Amino acid sequence: MQPPVPSTFRTRLLDLNFIPRFTSSQRSSQLNQKNTTMTLRWGILGPGRISYKFAHDLVHVERAQRASQSVTAIASNSNIANATSLAQKLGIDATCFGTYDALIESDSCDVVYVGTPNNTHFDLACKVLHAGKHLLMEKPFALTVEETDKILELAAEKKLFVMEAMWTKFNPVFTKCRELLESGVIGSVTRVRSDLSYLFPRDDPGMVRIYDPALGGGVLLDIGIYALTWPLALFGAPVSSTSKCVKADTGVDIADSVLLEYPGFVAYATCSGLTNQVGTNTGTLTNPAIFIEGTLGYVSVNQADQPTKLVATTWEGTIIEEFTYEPKGFGMSLEADHVLACVEASKIESPVHTWDDTKLMSRMLAGTLEENGILF
Ligand SMILES: NC(=O)C1=CN([C@@H]2O[C@H](COP(=O)(O)OP(=O)(O)OC[C@H]3O[C@@H](n4cnc5c(N)ncnc54)[C@H](OP(=O)(O)O)[C@@H]3O)[C@@H](O)[C@H]2O)C=CC1
Numbered sequence: 001m002q003p004p005v006p007s008t009f010r011t012r013l014l015d016l017n018f019i020p021r022f023t024s025s026q027r028s029s030q031l032n033q034k035n036t037t038m039t040l041r042w043g044i045l046g047p048g049r050i051s052y053k054f055a056h057d058l059v060h061v062e063r064a065q066r067a068s069q070s071v072t073a074i075a076s077n078s079n080i081a082n083a084t085s086l087a088q089k090l091g092i093d094a095t096c097f098g099t100y101d102a103l104i105e106s107d108s109c110d111v112v113y114v115g116t117p118n119n120t121h122f123d124l125a126c127k128v129l130h131a132g133k134h135l136l137m138e139k140p141f142a143l144t145v146e147e148t149d150k151i152l153e154l155a156a157e158k159k160l161f162v163m164e165a166m167w168t169k170f171n172p173v174f175t176k177c178r179e180l181l182e183s184g185v186i187g188s189v190t191r192v193r194s195d196l197s198y199l200f201p202r203d204d205p206g207m208v209r210i211y212d213p214a215l216g217g218g219v220l221l222d223i224g225i226y227a228l229t230w231p232l233a234l235f236g237a238p239v240s241s242t243s244k245c246v247k248a249d250t251g252v253d254i255a256d257s258v259l260l261e262y263p264g265f266v267a268y269a270t271c272s273g274l275t276n277q278v279g280t281n282t283g284t285l286t287n288p289a290i291f292i293e294g295t296l297g298y299v300s301v302n303q304a305d306q307p308t309k310l311v312a313t314t315w316e317g318t319i320i321e322e323f324t325y326e327p328k329g330f331g332m333s334l335e336a337d338h339v340l341a342c343v344e345a346s347k348i349e350s351p352v353h354t355w356d357d358t359k360l361m362s363r364m365l366a367g368t369l370e371e372n373g374i375l376f
């Protein structure tokens with residue numbers, strides 16, 4: 001058991017003095033993703049569901065710079081056949097390993113993507129960095145604030161690129177939302193609602209990692225992280241936060257609501273594994289996942305993790321802007337391309353999803369769970 005997060009969570013959020021999100025200097029420092037020349041060799045740890053999608057997009061989504069990225073290594077920790085079957089499914093000739101350590105210690109790749117259960121993230125991150133490889137870590141970055149800070153300290157010491165795979169930050173709908181808010185077309189923000197809910201059946205064998213506390217389960221870390229990403233990425237650290245959760249029989253949280261106080265408005269981030277969010281999964285805007293109200297109008301976004309549609313409307317009913325995005329493949333190539341551009345530019349930190357962003361999220365997640373008696 002890791003040491004508990006101190007109960008001064010709210011104070012710490014304020015003390016951290018996080019930089020407000022998306023200043024013009026940050027935007028101008030965003031990388032030109034088209035002029036990359038290096039070849040980046042990817043290694044994949046954990047040949048499971050998300051690794052398949054991520055590797056698929058690396059291999060199969062057509063983009064100008066795609067030729068300079070390849071999946072050269074895949075590792076399973078339980079059976080090498082899982083790795084070889086993923087390589088076959090992808091139609092690639094990758095070196096396959098029967099343990100994660102063997103891949104990490106090999107010379108088969110430059111950057112490692114970690115797609116394994118949450119409880120494994122910290123140890124794997126440390127091993128990857130000690131082996132001198134760059135790291136793209138699936139969300140949540142780690143289970144505790146202490147783990148998060150240690151990984152980032154190690155990355156700074158080793159001068160290696162590290163990013164949490166918060167792919168939503170690279171989604172054009174998210175970028176459009178941020179631009180609309182900054183343009184002032186809906187006036188001053190007065191209220192924010194943000195929701196991601198998927199039904200996670202208790203008896204589904206594929207849901208073990210959600211329900212098992214030993215695997216770092218619970219819905220806050222799995223999907224609540226997306227609901228929280230919108231207010232945190234758009235408005236920065238809240239002045240304060242408070243939360244409630246409902247627990248499953250295993251003790252993990254299976255539904256959460258977090259209330260975030262900002263100067264002049266509140267944001268409400270919620271998630272549930274007990275119900276599918278009505279509207280979200282059919283892509284309609286009748287029940288938008290993200291609903292941002294302002295003094296002049298509102299912005300609706302259809303989905304929190306992979307949004308495809310946004311509408312901005314005045315309170316009088318005039319549509320200000322409609323924006324639609326059609327993801328290629330599983331929608332993960334934009335974050336992969338960003339990693340390539342960062343490594344090519346010798347950056348160790350993404351200017352789009354920064355280490356402070358990851359630290360803030362880590363504090364929000366740990367603080368919320370602690371407030372509800374859940375400690376990792
Ligand atoms: N960005 C996104 O949209 C998504 C991100 N995720 C994140 O990705 C990570 C993995 O999720 P997902 O792909 O759904 O997971 P899976 O249940 O598919 O497991 C991934 C791999 O981890 C290993 N593994 C599975 N169960 C265990 C276990 N009990 N103990 C140790 N290793 C195990 C297996 O690989 P092996 O062959 O090595 O045993 C498995 O293939 C999580 O951190 C999750 O939060 C998940 C879904 C979507």
Ligand SMILES: O=C1OC[C@@H](O)[C@H](O)[C@H]1O
Nearest residue numbers: 050139198221222223305
């Ligand atoms: O990141 C995720 O997004 C989609 C969900 O289905 C999944 O459980 C989660 O890990």
